[in-house]
Amino acid sequence: DAGVIQSPRHEVTEMGQEVTLRCKPISGHNSLFWYRQTMMRGLELLIYFNNNVPIDDSGMPEDRFSAKMPNASFSTLKIQPSEPRDSAVYFCASSVQRNTGELFFGEGSRLTVL
Amino acid sequence: AQSVAQPEDQVNVAEGNPLTVKCTYSVSGNPYLFWYVQYPNRGLQFLLKYITGDNLVKGSYGFEAEFNKSQTSFHLKKPSALVSDSALYFCAVRDRMNSGYSTLTFGKGTMLLVSP
Numbered sequence: 001d002a003g004v005i006q007s008p009r010h011e012v013t014e015m016g017q018e019v020t021l022r023c024k025p026i027s028g029h030n031s032l033f034w035y036r037q038t039m040m041r042g043l044e045l046l047i048y049f050n051n052n053v054p055i056d057d058s059g060m061p062e063d064r065f066s067a068k069m070p071n072a073s074f075s076t077l078k079i080q081p082s083e084p085r086d087s088a089v090y091f092c093a094s095s096v097q098r099n100t101g102e103l104f105f106g107e108g109s110r111l112t113v114l
Numbered sequence: 115a116q117s118v119a120q121p122e123d124q125v126n127v128a129e130g131n132p133l134t135v136k137c138t139y140s141v142s143g144n145p146y147l148f149w150y151v152q153y154p155n156r157g158l159q160f161l162l163k164y165i166t167g168d169n170l171v172k173g174s175y176g177f178e179a180e181f182n183k184s185q186t187s188f189h190l191k192k193p194s195a196l197v198s199d200s201a202l203y204f205c206a207v208r209d210r211m212n213s214g215y216s217t218l219t220f221g222k223g224t225m226l227l228v229s230p
Contacts, residue, residue: 042223091157091158104160105159106157107156108156
């Protein structure tokens with residue numbers, strides 16, 4: 001299996017621009033998570049989907065952030081407009097939805113907003 | 115609510131020596147417990163988990179962890195550290211009492227540095 005695939009791996013953009021991060025979960029996994037990692041705040045859960053439906057988006061920091069999962073094999077995290085404080089590594093993870101299931105993480109998208 | 119504490123930001127150990135990375139947790143019911151490792155510029159990788167049964171859990175790369183219910187701890191251990199074990203380690207918990215949808219709560223991470 002190819003694992004969780006994220007793109008782009010690196011993104012450098014200017015403040016005010018729209019950023020779209022993409023994720024392909026592992027086939028057969030029905031839960032998908034978006035996390036953000038920074039030195040200051042560590043690993044933060046942004047949003048969580050189950051069977052393509054958003055279950056908990058309480059971690060999404062502002063209305064500038066939005067996430068979609070149009071089908072079982074694709075999700076996007078969009079930031080519009082981007083700000084320098086959004087600079088972080090964004091991880092997508094997937095799992096089979098059961099309490100004993102571990103998460104499988106992608107390699108992350110490193111975002112730098114100038 | 116569930117939470118995880120990793121009291122050490124960094125652990126230093128010499129190669130060949132045993133290592134311990136500490137983790138304590140808080141849940142309303144019984145826990146499912148996990149350890150993950152993150153190498154530089156990589157995503158988190160699953161190491162091991164405690165679900166039920168034997169309190170000593172063995173995982174990848176020679177790591178093991180001991181579940182201690184009375185101390186609400188799940189410390190990660192390895193008998194002999196390797197330089198290549200140097201990485202960021204995360205403990206995570208999920209409350210067994212949560213039915214339906216539930217997520218992992220991660221600790222802040224502990225950087226393990228193994229010196230040659």
